[in-house]
Amino acid sequence: SVEPAHRDVPARHFVGGKVPLGLKRKGLRVLVTGGAGFVGSHLVDRLLERGDSVIVVDNLFTGRKDNVVHHFGNPNFEMIRHDVVEPILLEVDQIYHLACPASPVHYKYNPIKTIISFFFFLMTNVVGTLNMLGLAKRINARFLITSTSEVYGDPLQHPQVETYWGNVNPIGVRSCYDEGKRTAETLTMDYHRGANLEVRIARIFNTYGPRMCIDDGRVVSNFVAQALRKEPLTVYGDGKQTRSFQYVSDLVEGLMRLMEGEHVGPFNLGNPGEFTMLELAKVVQDTIDPNAKIEFRENTQDDPHKRKPDITRAKELLGWEPKIPLREGLPLMVTDFRKRIFGDQDVAAA
Ligand code: NAD
Ligand code: UDP
Ligand code: UDP
Numbered sequence: 001s002v003e004p005a006h007r008d009v010p011a012r013h014f015v016g017g018k019v020p021l022g023l024k025r026k027g028l029r030v031l032v033t034g035g036a037g038f039v040g041s042h043l044v045d046r047l048l049e050r051g052d053s054v055i056v057v058d059n060l061f062t063g064r065k066d067n068v069v070h071h072f073g074n075p076n077f078e079m080i081r082h083d084v085v086e087p088i089l090l091e092v093d094q095i096y097h098l099a100c101p102a103s104p105v106h107y108k109y110n111p112i113k114t115i116i117s118f119f120f121f122l123m124t125n126v127v128g129t130l131n132m133l134g135l136a137k138r139i140n141a142r143f144l145i146t147s148t149s150e151v152y153g154d155p156l157q158h159p160q161v162e163t164y165w166g167n168v169n170p171i172g173v174r175s176c177y178d179e180g181k182r183t184a185e186t187l188t189m190d191y192h193r194g195a196n197l198e199v200r201i202a203r204i205f206n207t208y209g210p211r212m213c214i215d216d217g218r219v220v221s222n223f224v225a226q227a228l229r230k231e232p233l234t235v236y237g238d239g240k241q242t243r244s245f246q247y248v249s250d251l252v253e254g255l256m257r258l259m260e261g262e263h264v265g266p267f268n269l270g271n272p273g274e275f276t277m278l279e280l281a282k283v284v285q286d287t288i289d290p291n292a293k294i295e296f297r298e299n300t301q302d303d304p305h306k307r308k309p310d311i312t313r314a315k316e317l318l319g320w321e322p323k324i325p326l327r328e329g330l331p332l333m334v335t336d337f338r339k340r341i342f343g344d345q346d347v348a349a350a
Contacts, residue, residue, distance in 0.1 A: 027050070027051040027052040027053050027076065028052045028053070028092075028093040028094055029052070029053045029055070029091065029092040029093050029094075030047050030052045030053065030054050030055070030092060030093065030094045030095075030096065031054075031055045031056075031057060031090060031092040031094070031095045031096070031141075032044055032047070032054060032055070032056050032057075032096045032098065033056075033057045033058070033084050033095070033096070033097045033098055033099035033128075033132060034057075034058055034063065034097075034098030034099035034100060034146075035054070035056030035057070035058055035063075035068065035079070035096075035098070036056055036058035036060060036063030036064060036065060036067050036068050036079065037058065037062060037063035037067065037098060037099075038063075038067070038207075038209070038211050038212050038213065038248070039098060039146070039204075039207060039248060039251060039252070039255075040056070040058070040063065040067075040096075040098045041063070041067035041068050041211055042209070042211070042248050042249065042251075042252050043096060043098075043252050043255060043256075044056060044068060044071065044077075045071075046252050046253075046256065047256075048071060048074065048076055048077060051076075052076070053076045053077075053078075054071075054076065054077050054078070055078045055079075055080065055090060055092060056068060056077075056078070056079040056080065057080050057082045057084060057088065057090075057099070058079065058080075058081065058082070058099065059081060059082060059083040059084075059099075060081060061101050061120070062101050062213060062216070065079075067211050083128075084097075084099045084124060084127075084128035084129075084131055084132060085123045085124060085127045085128050085131070086131070087131050087134070087135075088131065088135065089135075090135065090139075091139055092139065092141050093141055093142070094141055094142045094143075094144070094259060095132055095135065095136050095141050095142070095143045095144065096144050096146070096255065096259065097128075097129060097132045097143065097144065097145050097146065098146045099124060099128055099132075100121075100124055100125060100128075100146070100180075100181075101120050101121060101124060121176040121177055121180045122176055122179075122180050122183075124180070125180030125181060125183060125184045126180065126183050126184070126187070129145065129183075129184040129187050129188070130187055133187060133188065133191045133197065136191070136197055137191060137195045137197050142198040142199070142200070142259065143188065143191070143197060143198065143199045143200070144199070144200040144201075144202065144255065144258060144259050145184055145185065145188045145199070145200070145201055145202070146202050146204055146255070147181045147182075147184060147185050147201055147202060147203045147204070147266065148177075148178075148181050148203060148204055148205075149203055149204065149205040149206070149268070149270065149307055149309065150168075150174070150177055150178045150181060150304075151166050151168070151178060151181055151182050151185065151203060152164060152166040152167065152168075152304075152307075153166045153167040153168030153169065153178060153302075153304065154167050154168075154169075154302060154303075154304040154305060155167055155304065155306065155307065158306050158308060159272065159274075159308040159309060159310040160268065160307070160308065160309060160310060161268075161310045161312075161313075162203070162265070162266050162267065162268055162310075162313055166182075168182070169302050172301060172302040173300065173301045173302060174300075174301075174302055185201055185266065188201060189201075192264065199264055200258050200259055200261075200263075200264060200265055201264065201265040201266040201267065202254070202255055202258055202265065202266070202267055202269050203265075203266050203267065203268050203269065203270075203309075204246075204251060204269050204270065205243075205244055205246055205268065205269065205270025205271070205307065205308075205309045206218075206219075206220070206243045206244065206245050206246065206270070206307070207245070207246045207247070207248055207251050207270075208220040208221070208245055208246070208247065208248065208329065208330075208333055209247055209248030209249070209329065209332065209333050209336075210248070210332060210333055210335070210336030210337075211248075211336065212333065212337075214337065214340060214341065219243070219277060219280065220245060220280070220330075220333070221337075222234060223280065223281060223284040224284060224288065224330070224333060224334055224337050225337060225341065226292070227284050227285070227287075227288040227289050227292045228288060228289075228334070228337060228338060228341055228342075229341065230289070230292075232292070232293040232294060232295035233281045233284060233285075233292055233293070233294050233295065234295050234296075234297050235277050235278060235281055235294055235295070235296050235297065236277070236296075236297050236298070236299040236300065236303070237277075237296075237298070237299030237303065238296075239276060239277040239278035239281070239294075239296070240276050240277075240278065241276065241277055241299075241303060241304070241305050241306065242274050242275060242276050242277075242305075242306045242307060242308065243274070243275065243277070243280070243307050244270055244271050244272055244273055244274045244275070244307060244308045244309060245271060245273065245275065245280070245326050245329075246269070246270045246271035246322055247271070247322065247324035247326075247328075247329030247332070249324065250271065250322035250323055250324055251269055251322075253320065254267070254269040254314060254318065254320045254322075255269065257318040257319065257320050258314075258318055258320075261317065261318050262317075263317050263318070265313075267313055267314045267317075267318065268309035268310060268311050268313065268314060269309070269311075269314060269320075270308075270309035270311065270322070271309075271322040271324075271325070271326075272308055272309055272310075272311060272322075273325055273326055274306075274307075274308040275326065278294075280326075281294055283326055283327060283330060284330070286327075287327070287330050287331055287334060288334055
């Protein structure tokens with residue numbers, strides 16, 4: 001394996017210290033599990049930019065080598081193809097634990113693979129998280145887990161505050177994801193209390209941007225791909241359910257502030273701008289194709305009716321809030337999707 005740069009800098013100089021973000025300093029050694037995925041790869045870009053040495057551990061289940069290929073050859077970057085369900089020995093200062101088969105198609109829409117997916121979700125969230133916590137404990141690294149707004153289930157409180165315990169159906173079609181993440185939070189707090197591990201918990205709300213999986217079934221990627229391919233936008237149910245969409249760079253900034261800050265959390269990281277799915281469809285029409293048709297489809301079971309983060313805690317304690325509204329962020333994602341769907345040449349010709 002590659003010898004990380006600055007191995008001589010003891011973790012204690014930074015971990016738990018008060019080094020402000022962006023300050024010039026010797027790099028940390030940072031592990032990003034799931035670093036070849038959508039969010040992870042953007043985080044890796046920022047960490048390397050900052051001067052850290054980054055190790056990505058990813059089994060490429062939903063991630064892609066393409067997302068990090070621009071770092072191949074950088075001596076501060078290393079990618080290990082590995083499943084976090086298996087133990088691993090590494091030496092780092094910080095662990096961002098993102099690994100999780102995150103796209104809904106993998107648990108909602110493929111009846112044949114449901115049992116297998118269920119297994120993947122629980123194994124990754126429970127055994128995978130346990131292994132990464134065990135690793136963090138052994139090497140005394142700070143550990144950040146990316147949990148999700150799904151822990152609130154179909155919320156009875158609106159907007160959702162971190163103190164809300166949620167409304168999750170334990171036996172529903174999406175429970176393996178919700179309960180998997182809830183368990184991952186539980187394990188994280190148990191290691192914090194029981195082993196004195198320094199931990200951070202982020203609850204991420206719907207996030208979009210370049211490098212998102214094109215066919216993963218999430219609403220923003222579906223609508224954008226559909227509009228580009230001149231297919232109708234598929235609105236599930238009556239389209240009046242709401243979500244709040246965050247641009248990926250805002251999330252990455254929030255994750256790094258959380259890791260560097262003094263507070264365990266959990267912290268909601270999301271954009272409070274709330275849209276119905278019909279309003280989202282309108283933004284996509286305005287951005288890509290005003291003539292794009294809308295087609296209504298049956299909704300999935302247990303679909304949360306409303307979702308919007310209360311981000312007071314992150315504002316106060318992390319000095320963070322999102323900067324990019326949907327109408328500004330969407331075009332950036334569309335450029336990336338256009339390239340990936342049609343290739344560079346057709347984009348130039350268009
Ligand atoms: P993603 O699917 O693009 O990234 C997840 C990565 O984890 C992929 O690269 C995948 O190959 C890898 N992975 C999955 N199982 C693994 C395993 N067992 N071992 C090693 N690697 C494994 O998804 P994303 O949107 O980038 O999500 C990143 C994290 O953020 C996830 O934990 C997800 O639950 C959380 N999150 C994302 C959103 C969102 O809207 N994108 C919302 C809430 C929470
Ligand atoms: N683990 C790991 N890498 C390490 C240390 C631990 O993958 O460097 C795994 C280990 O295999 C175990 C899990 O993390 O399955 C939890 O480890 P811990 O030491 O907390 O628990 P124990 O092994 O004592 O049950
Ligand atoms: N949705 C939709 N059309 C699609 C995909 C999803 O209307 O093509 C709806 C879905 O029913 C849900 C919302 O969009 O109400 C967000 O779905 P997504 O899977 O993106 O995220 P999550 O449900 O996990 O918030």
